[in-house]
Amino acid sequence: MAAHRPEGPPKLLGVVAEYETPTALVHAAEKVRDAGFQHWDTYTPFPIHGIDPAMGIRPTRLPWIVLCAGLTGLTTAALLQWWTNAVDYPWVISGKPFLSIPASVPVYFELTVLFSALTALGAMIVINGLPEPHHPLDLKERFGRATDDRFFLYIQARDPKFDESATRALLESTHPEDLDDVMEDQSSPAGLPRPLVIGLAALVCAAIVPFVLFVQARQTMTDQPRIHMVPDMDFQLKYKTQKASAFFADGRTVRPQEPATIAVGQLDEDEHLHHGRVEGEYARTFPSALPVDEAAMKRGQTQYDIFCAPCHGLSGAGDGIVSRRAQDKEQSMWVPPTNLTQGYLRRMPVGQMYELIGKGVRNMPAYGPQISIEDRWRIVLYVRALQRAGNATIEDVPAAERGGLN
Ligand code: HEC
Numbered sequence: 486m487a488a489h490r491p492e493g494p495p496k497l498l499g500v501v502a503e504y505e506t507p508t509a510l511v512h513a514a515e516k517v518r519d520a521g522f523q524h525w526d527t528y529t530p531f532p533i534h535g536i537d538p539a540m541g542i543r544p545t546r547l548p549w550i551v552l553c554a555g556l557t558g559l560t561t562a563a564l565l566q567w568w569t570n571a572v573d574y575p576w577v578i579s580g581k582p583f584l585s586i587p588a589s590v591p592v593y594f595e596l597t598v599l600f601s602a603l604t605a606l607g608a609m610i611v612i613n614g615l616p617e618p619h620h621p622l623d624l625k626e627r628f629g630r631a632t633d634d635r636f637f638l639y640i641q642a643r644d645p646k647f648d649e650s651a652t653r654a655l656l657e658s659t660h661p662e663d664l665d666d667v668m669e670d671q672s673s674p675a676g677l678p679r680p681l682v683i684g685l686a687a688l689v690c691a692a693i694v695p696f697v698l699f700v701q702a703r704q705t706m707t708d709q710p711r712i713h714m715v716p717d718m719d720f721q722l723k724y725k726t727q728k729a730s731a732f733f734a735d736g737r738t739v740r741p742q743e744p745a746t747i748a749v750g751q752l753d754e755d756e757h758l759h760h761g762r763v764e765g766e767y768a769r770t771f772p773s774a775l776p777v778d779e780a781a782m783k784r785g786q787t788q789y790d791i792f793c794a795p796c797h798g799l800s801g802a803g804d805g806i807v808s809r810r811a812q813d814k815e816q817s818m819w820v821p822p823t824n825l826t827q828g829y830l831r832r833m834p835v836g837q838m839y840e841l842i843g844k845g846v847r848n849m850p851a852y853g854p855q856i857s858i859e860d861r862w863r864i865v866l867y868v869r870a871l872q873r874a875g876n877a878t879i880e881d882v883p884a885a886e887r888g889g890l891n
Contacts, residue, residue, distance in 0.1 A: 495668040495671055496642075496668070497642050497649065497666055497667070497668060497669075498621045498642055498667045498668060498669055499525075499621070499639055499640050499642045499666075499667045500639070500640050500642075500652055500656060500666060500667065501625065501628070501637055501639045501664075501665050501667050502638045502639075502656045502659065502661035502663070502664050503627060503630075503635055503637055503661055503662045503663040503665075504635070504636040504637070504638070504659075504661055504662060505635070505636070505662050506636070507529065507533045507636055509659070509660065509661075510527060510533070510536075510637075511533065511535055511536060511539045512659065513638050514527055514536060514539040514540045514638060515539045516655065516658070516659055517540075517638065517640065517655070517656075518539065518540055518541040520646065521646055522644050522646050522647075523644055523645070524640070524641040524643055524644040525638065525640040525644065526638075526639055527636070527637065527638050527639075528622070528628070528631040528636070528637040528638075528639065529631065529636050530630075530631060530632050530633055530634060530635075530636075533636075545612070546612070547605065547608055547609060547612065550608045551601050551604055551605045551608070553604075554600045554601050554603075554605075555597045555598075555600060555601040557600055558596040558597040558598070558599060558600030558601060559593055559597045561596055561600070562589070562592045562593045562595070562596035562597065565592065565596070566589040566592055566593075570584060570585075570589075571583035571584045579807075579816075579818070579819065580807055580808075580810055580814065582814055582816075616677070618676075618677050618678065618681075619670070621669070621670060622637070622639060624670055625665065625667070627665070638656070638659075638661075640652055640656070724738040725738065726738060726739055755772065755774060757772040757773070757774075757836075758772040758774050758775065758862075759858060761834075761835070761836030761837065761838075761839035761840045763836070766834075766836075767834035767835075767836035767837040768834060768835060768836030768839075769834045769835065769836070770835070771835060771862060771865075772862065775859060775863075777866060781863045782863070782866055782867060782870060784860065784863045785860070785862075785863030785864050785865070785866045785867030785868075785870075786867050788856060788860045788864050788867075789864050789867045789871075792855065792856055792864070793805075793864065793868075795807045796822040796849075797822045797823070797824075797825055798822075800826075800871060800874070800875060801824065801825035801826050801868060801872070802824050802875070803821055803822045803824040803825070805822060820847075820848040825868055825871060825875075826871060826872045826874075826875030826876060830872065831872045831876070835862075835865050835869070838865045838868065839861050839862055839865050842856065842861045842865070843856075843858075843861055
């Protein structure tokens with residue numbers, strides 16, 4: 486790479502032969518191959534069938550290198566997913582395993598492809614000995630036809646088999662159009678151009694900067710975003726919901742609602758129907774606005790099977806499929822769904838159960854947004870039926886039907 490300029494007369498670098506047809510070149514290549522040369526090459530304006538075997542070129546190692554890179558990428562992705570999701574910051578999402586292969590597939594895929602692609606490019610460049618800013622043959626005027634209509638074969642003098650007269654004689658015997666010595670080029674500077682070297686070195690140094698920033702970011706504390714390159718409209722003279730206000734006397738940005746304000750569609754007049762209460766107490770009866778009949782029970786069953794059974798089980802015993810899966814996985818954080826047929830829930834006022842469906846209770850999420858008011862009541866109705874069925878005794882079965890039971 487250094488601009489080292491050789492002393493003395495120019496050295497012989499090799500011998501180049503020129504042919505008129507691809508066939509002549511292929512035959513010549515076979516001879517050179519059989520003579521056991523290693524440092525030689527052919528140059529043609531277009532790809533020539535059969536030149537690879539004629540030159541004794543072995544299949545490239547590139548696929549193996551890329552395979553290793555791909556496997557490295559896959560392993561890296563697997564370790565990354567395991568470390569970030571299961572060790573360093575475990576992701577607690579009810580019932581889901583910390584280390585989930587399906588959820589990690591995109592990452593596995595991306596890193597495999599990324600490592601393979603970059604390695605394919607880099608290894609191709611290295612194996613081909615690139616970049617090669619100038620080549621001894623560049624100076625041969627006749628060699629320009631290598632991109633046009635002539636076929637060249639170049640044997641390098643550094644080849645152990647190279648012998649000036651013997652190699653010339655070998656090439657003569659292949660009947661080339663022209664045979665020429667390739668001498669060392671002493672006119673143009675050796676190695677890469679200096680500005681390019683400096684530019685590349687600067688890029689390599691610049692590539693270290695992000696890592697220095699990562700380390701710095703891990704060591705220091707700030708309440709500002711560290712890098713805010715495009716501020717857009719992030720900083721404005723405006724109030725944000727939970728921030729303090731110097732303007733209002735109570736210091737709050739969010740203004741309290743005017744008493745008795747009702748949003749459109751939220752009149753909810755019927756205390757019994759909408760809030761499950763009668764005179765402030767949890768209702769013990771179903772609201773009169775809602776018929777309690779077989780249709781309501783059927784509707785309650787379908788809605789229960791959709792919204793509640795996954796956790797509480799089809800019979801209300803608390804053994805829904807989600808819960809069983811969590812228990813199979815031995816998830817320590819899992820709170821099992823309650824058995825709905827047990828005593829205190831049989832005594833729970835229907836109004837209270839209606840309310841907890843809408844608002845959720847402790848670890849159970851709220852289903853108000855998904856289930857209409859009427860359907861919440863119908864689900865309570867169906868839960869009542871499950872409770873009776875789950876605690877039935879022989880006395881509950883009509884005498885005429887007892888014969889079928891054992
Ligand atoms: C995602 C799982 C899940 C679903 C779906 C679910 N529940 Fe629950 N439910 C729970 C869990 C967990 C508890 C226990 C909560 C606790 O103790 O922290 C619970 C508790 C309850 C209780 C007992 C509350 C108490 O005060 O002890 C009732 C009643 C109940 N659920 C009814 C329902 C009904 C009705 C539905 C369908 C609309 C439903 N749940 C849907 C998980 C679920």
